[in-house]
Amino acid sequence: MSNNPSKFVLGSKNLSKNFRVGTEILRVLDSVDLKLEESSSLSIQGDSGCGKTTLLNLLARLETADDGFIYWGDRKIKADQKPHAKESRWRSLHVGVVYQSYYLIPELTVLENVMMSVKLAGLPFGIYEERALSLLKDMGVERKSQQIPSKLSGGERQRVAIARALVNRPRVILADEPTGNLDERTGGEVMELLLHSCWKEQSSLVLVTHNPNFAKATNMVSVLKDGNLMYV
Ligand SMILES: Nc1ncnc2c1ncn2[C@@H]1O[C@H](COP(=O)(O)OP(=O)(O)O)[C@@H](O)[C@H]1O
Ligand SMILES: [Mg+2]
DSSP states (O other), X not given: OOSSGGXXXXXXXXXXXXXXXXXXXXXXXXXXXXXXXXXXXXXXXXXXXXXXXXXXXXHTTSSOOSEEEEEETTXXXXXXXXXXXXXXXXXXXXXXXXXXXXXXXTTSOHHHHHHHHHHHHTOOHHHHHHHHHHHXXXXXXXXXTTSOGGGSOHHHHHXXXXXXXXXXXXXXXXXXXXXXXXXXXXXXXXXXXXXXXXHHHTOEEEEEOSOHHHHTTSSEEEEEETTEEEEO
């Protein structure tokens, strides 16, 4: 990473995380080193409970680690420190997150949900509203832009969540089992849209999935096992 830092959009060094369960210490992540280049994609598979969500949360700085560093592009962040105030803005510009259960705000319309990312990043509303609508169109849900999420199907909600994750032009998308709540056909459609839109928008992608066919669609394929990533 030190040779050409700008080439990498996301990384970790020595990233470790323990959880205390009763009197036991559970070492969920054990010195994870990760490097993700511009416009590339990495999939992570692994047994339930092996630490995939924990890893994504650490990379997004939504949780603190016990040790190690996170790299957001050239920014080197001590992963065991609580995020400082500026970081949430950096995050909203650098990282987009897609969750299994969408996490749309129920009271807001589809467009307002997407624009919430823009608001958090302090980006200009006018320009980005056009972009939000154009992304919703790419996702095939532009006709739903004034609806509230409860009027949408699961697949449609996830398409909105992908538009929300991409709207600020983040350099990387972290997707945690984004098709986990969808039936096979809808999941396939959503995955195709996610992969295509990341490619089109030149955002790199970290994809946690249980589906080996989706995993194979990324540039790098890994399995998280015994606290570390193994590339397969
Ligand atoms: N806040 C927490 N406190 C204690 N243990 C936790 C906590 N969060 C996760 N864990 C444990 O860490 C392990 C990894 O969890 P997780 O990252 O959610 O796994 P995955 O996403 O791969 O299913 C699991 O054993 C889980 O029970
Ligand atoms: Mg998980």
